[in-house]
Amino acid sequence: MKRTNGEKAYAVFNYIFLTLLALITVYPFWQVIITSFSTAAEANRIGFKMWPAEISWEGYKNVLTNQNIWNGYLNTIIRVLLGTSIEMTLSILTAYPLSKKYLPHRNIFTMLIVFTMFFSGGMIPSYLNVRSLHLDNTVWALVLPIGINTFNMLILRNFFMSIPEEIEESAKIDGASAVQVLVQVVLPLSVPILMTVGLWSIVAHWNAWLDCVIYIRDSNKYVLQAVLRKIIIDAAPQFDNMNTTAQDISQIDTEVVKSATIVVSTLPIMLVYPFIQKYFVTGVMVGSLKG
Amino acid sequence: MKKKLALITALLLVAGSFAGCGGNSNQNSSETDSNGRIKIDWMSQNDSPVDADSPVIAMLEEKFNVDLNFIYLDRNQEDELLNIRIAGGEIPDVMRRSDTSYRNFINQGILSEIPEDLIKEIAPTVYECTTRYGGENLWDVAKEDGKLYGMPLLNDNGRYHAVTIWRDDWLSNVGIDKVPETLEEAEEAFYKFVNEDPDGNGQKDTYALSTNGITAVLNAYGGQPLSNPHKLYWTERDGEIIADAVLPEMKDALTKLNQWYQDGLIDPEFITGENKGQHFASTVVFWNGRIGFSMPGMAYHVSPPFIEGSTGSVNWSSFHQMQGEDASYTWGVPLTGPTGKRGADHWGVFAGDYFVMGKNVETGSDKMKKILEINETLNSDFDTFILARNGRKDIDYIDDGAYTPKIEAKERQALGLNANGIVYMTNNLEFIERGEIPAQREFSEKYGNIVEDYSTKVWGGLPSDATYKSVVEQSIQENYYAFITGARPVSEFDQFVEELYAAGLEQLTKEANEWYDARYGA
Amino acid sequence: MQQTKRASIATQKSIAHPKLHAQLRQYKVHKALLLMLIPGMLYYLLFHYKPMYGLLIAFKDYRLLDGVMGSPWAGFKYFEQAFSSAEFWRVFKNTIILSCYKLIFTFPAPIILALMLNEVRCLKFKKVVQTLTYLPHFISWVVLAGVIINFLSPSVGPINMIIRAFGGDPIYFMGEKKYFRAILVISSIWKEVGWGTIVYLAALSNVDTQLYEAAVLDGAGRLRQTWTVTLPAITNVIVIMLIMQVGKILNDDFDQIYNMYNPAVYSVAEVLSTYIYKMGLEQAQYSFSTAVGLFKNVIAFALVIMTNTISNKVSDYGLW
Structure with a gap:
């Protein structure tokens, strides 16, 4: 394929622009990494730095020696696996029927669902609800109340709608049931969007902490983010506790600990993305269309 | 279309039928545990949960023959989480509440009445200490419609006022050998801090003061208009309660500050905070050697180390970490203003906090008596107080007279130890004094007990707070900053005062006067 | 039976x-x-x-x-309380202005980025850019606000270093009203543009490459291909995202604003959520905040229904 001069110029511009953008967006994260490796004095120095003056592991030592943190990781992984499986299953089961224009009362179902995106009973009724179902202080309180993310489900539904009806028809003629069509035809065609919604769900569960703080009472059931919040609170200067002796003051700098917790909590979730990226390849559907 | 409506109605009805259930089922937890000990749900003031098998708590439980169940609510969401729990019928037996929340809880019927006579009978030391340190009428102040629902909690630190700090190395570099005491002297030093290169680096990169310094200057003019956390301060003037922010002398203060801002004395980045988003008493800008004067907090926020091996307060240690051991700061006095007034922020021994019991603790019940008994012991028995506050000798602390901890702060939190002894329990300020090294107390006395104070005369919630308070506070901050930077000319100060009254300060002032009269008499 | x-x-x-x-x-x-x-x-x-x-x-x-x-x-006591306060309407206005800016500038950003990434032929480069741009999504506003304040600082921030290098006077971006909304918009693009791209990239992977081949046969240049093949392929997602964005017009980003604003910019920066938060601090204002929330959501819901109807008429795509 021959490119015109204009196209070449655009390509050059494109590469330069994207490189700059990547540099700008990586900047805050880089700052966090620098701070996480800083000594307390360095972390508090006002100024622009591109590199830590000296490397200190104090922040990481403080975070990683916390006895609750590994437990927190475990609880978070359980939550993510369970929560994402539930969300994906429920979302697919809901999105697929709603993607069919011939589904009876489709608009009413959709309306009822969209309605919940804007109106909710609020925190206290939700808490009472979870309690009356005896879900509190269990992982179910963290995964069931957000069993479907309506927005994600609607994105999924719209993607299903864009799959040409003929593909499904041909499967139906071969005698496949609705479930078989969904599992054998529709889902394989939807891998990129399933990956996207899956990633959203994983990240949402990974980052959530407020529901944990509300519903979970035993600290050994705390998820990672809740544990990290507490580590940060612990690292705050202790001088708000009245009448402490001078020795009480924590020698760990809050800013350093805060940054270390971000790195510790973000690294694992960062590794998920490149894995998902490989499914974003143009033309997934082409092969199946031809076949 | 009708069909659709019918279907929607049907679905909504189903949904509605759920609505009734899931209300408030009071958790019918039994009053005693399997050993027959009274169970007490105690809302912890610690920063992290108390270990269920903490040996210190076990010792206290044995001593009082109770079963203590500590409830921890995430510090940053505490009020919200507490409300959620209460809505679910779980009311902690023991809580600490601020005045606003205290009155609100009384009106909502969440608290149990604690008769004054019962306190006198079971907790005479608490009663006596509260009266001695907090004032004769404090018990009356705490009452609502003649009934008492909580015991005022005293704060030893509130006895002292905020402390100013100066870079004394800078002072001597610019040829001043005495720490300034008046605003006039300070002004001279401030100009030199900016113009005579006090840090000797050959660059004009120093300022005199930032956010906290501004507060100190306003104080010198006789008011406390901008302060956290009680932003709205009230003063008594000619028998009337008036907001500090509208005092006429504040106009002079702002004129002076505006002049200084133009002359480059004030760090122009004071708007984004002297603490750079960290703890309120952390003066990050001062640590960085950008300013030479501040008033970041109380004596214990700026104190040096008092014994071997200690690092001093956060401000002390951070400052030296960043500026090296050759740099130094010293402590000053609140500046005397042009009218001869001087003062500094003073939280007050009683800042409106109460020790309360949830309504599940019935008035006069054994449980209430037990809780009072615990409270009394922690106010009258020094050994128990130390056990609850510092833990076990040689295990949790060193017996060096200063009760120096042997374990880290977070371990103490997990043990259930607290600076005041299992959660905010002592009004016996003498115990607190006995529990610390004399040098520390002398320091507070020397620098934090110099002058008449500025403490707010009204600390309780006012009926119209919800409607006006945030608007008024915000307007004060916004406009004060605008006057200082010149974004708004100071000549419009009177107009600003009018605006403020119109925005709701009028109603708040009226209520503040009523509040004050009702408690302290006209 | x-x-x-x-x-x-x-x-x-x-x-x-x-x-x-x-x-x-x-x-x-x-x-x-x-x-x-x-x-x-x-x-x-x-x-x-x-x-x-x-x-x-x-x-x-x-x-x-x-x-x-x-x-x-x-x-309707709490509705009256809200509506009768001048402050309420001031923050209401601020919220709408900010949301409109975000709708105009923040919303198209990830679409443009997705299209630009789509043009990149070097897969490795594409993946690296994607991964880097999505990183800031994981940093909370508390931390990001500190980074931004430092970044824009008149004395030590790199932006002002550049301004000074060119002989200009440093600007205190965070302390001036006229810059504050722009800072909010740009920083939210900064934080979320990479993350927002993902859904469009997923949709783009659905494009039939035969369509491009056909377009090339018709003599279409790259720009034309983008216009006639790529964009139509993701219109569906764009429409849905747009409708939802319109529904968020009264929802401001509390964490962002609360961590970034300061007294000098209150008059432009105070929005509904920060206002409710401050009101709520005073006492348990459940009724008041529920009332404001309900008011907000009734409007949002009406807007969504309206946008959806228009969208159905114009583009054949919609939520229902």
């Missing part, structure tokens, strides 16, 4: 209601689909509609111990 009884009722009724009969037939034909829908609908019933009674708090003087049903009615 139950089944036959119901069926017989249905046949009886069907004589009178032929339309209902037809509908029941439809239900039978699509039984499998409807069965699939059951778990999801149960979920919505149990976790959304069941606690929905909490909306009544807006019309009540909510007392924690009495519960929602037991609390006394307050009528």
Whole structure:
């Protein structure tokens, strides 16, 4: 394929622009990494730095020696696996029927669902609800109340709608049931969007902490983010506790600990993305269309 | 279309039928545990949960023959989480509440009445200490419609006022050998801090003061208009309660500050905070050697180390970490203003906090008596107080007279130890004094007990707070900053005062006067 | 037994209601689909509609111990309290202005980035850029705000270093009203543009490469291909995202603003969520904040219905 001069110029511009953008967006994260490796004095120095003056592991030592943190990781992984499986299953089961224009009362179902995106009973009724179902202080309180993310489900539904009806028809003629069509035809065609919604769900569960703080009472059931919040609170200067002796003051700098917790909590979730990226390849559907 | 409506109605009805259930089922937890000990749900003031098998708590439980169940609510969401729990019928037996929340809880019927006579009978030391340190009428102040629902909690630190700090190395570099005491002297030093290169680096990169310094200057003019956390301060003037922010002398203060801002004395980045988003008493800008004067907090926020091996307060240690051991700061006095007034922020021994019991603790019940008994012991028995506050000798602390901890702060939190002894329990300020090294107390006395104070005369919630308070506070901050930077000319100060009254300060002032009269008499 | 009884009722009724009969037939034909829908609908019933009674708090003087049903009615007291306050309308205006800026500038950003990434032929480069741009999504506003304040600082920030290098006077971006909204918009693009791209990239991977080949045969240049092939392929997603964005017009980003604003910019930066937060600090203002929330969401819902209707007419895409 021959490119015109204009196209070449655009390509050059494109590469330069994207490189700059990547540099700008990586900047805050880089700052966090620098701070996480800083000594307390360095972390508090006002100024622009591109590199830590000296490397200190104090922040990481403080975070990683916390006895609750590994437990927190475990609880978070359980939550993510369970929560994402539930969300994906429920979302697919809901999105697929709603993607069919011939589904009876489709608009009413959709309306009822969209309605919940804007109106909710609020925190206290939700808490009472979870309690009356005896879900509190269990992982179910963290995964069931957000069993479907309506927005994600609607994105999924719209993607299903864009799959040409003929593909499904041909499967139906071969005698496949609705479930078989969904599992054998529709889902394989939807891998990129399933990956996207899956990633959203994983990240949402990974980052959530407020529901944990509300519903979970035993600290050994705390998820990672809740544990990290507490580590940060612990690292705050202790001088708000009245009448402490001078020795009480924590020698760990809050800013350093805060940054270390971000790195510790973000690294694992960062590794998920490149894995998902490989499914974003143009033309997934082409092969199946031809076949 | 009708069909659709019918279907929607049907679905909504189903949904509605759920609505009734899931209300408030009071958790019918039994009053005693399997050993027959009274169970007490105690809302912890610690920063992290108390270990269920903490040996210190076990010792206290044995001593009082109770079963203590500590409830921890995430510090940053505490009020919200507490409300959620209460809505679910779980009311902690023991809580600490601020005045606003205290009155609100009384009106909502969440608290149990604690008769004054019962306190006198079971907790005479608490009663006596509260009266001695907090004032004769404090018990009356705490009452609502003649009934008492909580015991005022005293704060030893509130006895002292905020402390100013100066870079004394800078002072001597610019040829001043005495720490300034008046605003006039300070002004001279401030100009030199900016113009005579006090840090000797050959660059004009120093300022005199930032956010906290501004507060100190306003104080010198006789008011406390901008302060956290009680932003709205009230003063008594000619028998009337008036907001500090509208005092006429504040106009002079702002004129002076505006002049200084133009002359480059004030760090122009004071708007984004002297603490750079960290703890309120952390003066990050001062640590960085950008300013030479501040008033970041109380004596214990700026104190040096008092014994071997200690690092001093956060401000002390951070400052030296960043500026090296050759740099130094010293402590000053609140500046005397042009009218001869001087003062500094003073939280007050009683800042409106109460020790309360949830309504599940019935008035006069054994449980209430037990809780009072615990409270009394922690106010009258020094050994128990130390056990609850510092833990076990040689295990949790060193017996060096200063009760120096042997374990880290977070371990103490997990043990259930607290600076005041299992959660905010002592009004016996003498115990607190006995529990610390004399040098520390002398320091507070020397620098934090110099002058008449500025403490707010009204600390309780006012009926119209919800409607006006945030608007008024915000307007004060916004406009004060605008006057200082010149974004708004100071000549419009009177107009600003009018605006403020119109925005709701009028109603708040009226209520503040009523509040004050009702408690302290006209 | 139950089944036959119901069926017989249905046949009886069907004589009178032929339309209902037809509908029941439809239900039978699509039984499998409807069965699939059951778990999801149960979920919505149990976790959304069941606690929905909490909306009544807006019309009540909510007392924690009495519960929602037991609390006394307050009528429209809290709505009046909100609407009668000048402050409320000021922050309402701020919220709308900010949302409109975000709709105009923040919303298209990830689409443009996705299209630009789509043009990149070097896969490795593409992946690296994607991964880097999505990183800031994981940094909370508390931390990011500190980074931004430092970044824009007149004394030590790199932006002002550049300005000074070119002989300009440093600008205190965070302390001036006229810059603050722009800072909010740009920083939210900064934080979320990479993350927002993902859904468009997923949609783009759905484009049939044959379409490009056909376009090339027709002599279409790259720009034209983007216009005639790529964009139409993701219009569906764009429309949905746009409708949802319109629904968020009264939802401001509390964490962002709360961590970034300061007294000098209050008059432009105070928005509904920060306002409610401050009101709520004073006392448990459940009724008040529920009322404001309800008001917000009624408007949002109406806007979504409106946008959806327009979208259905114009583009054939919509939520329903």
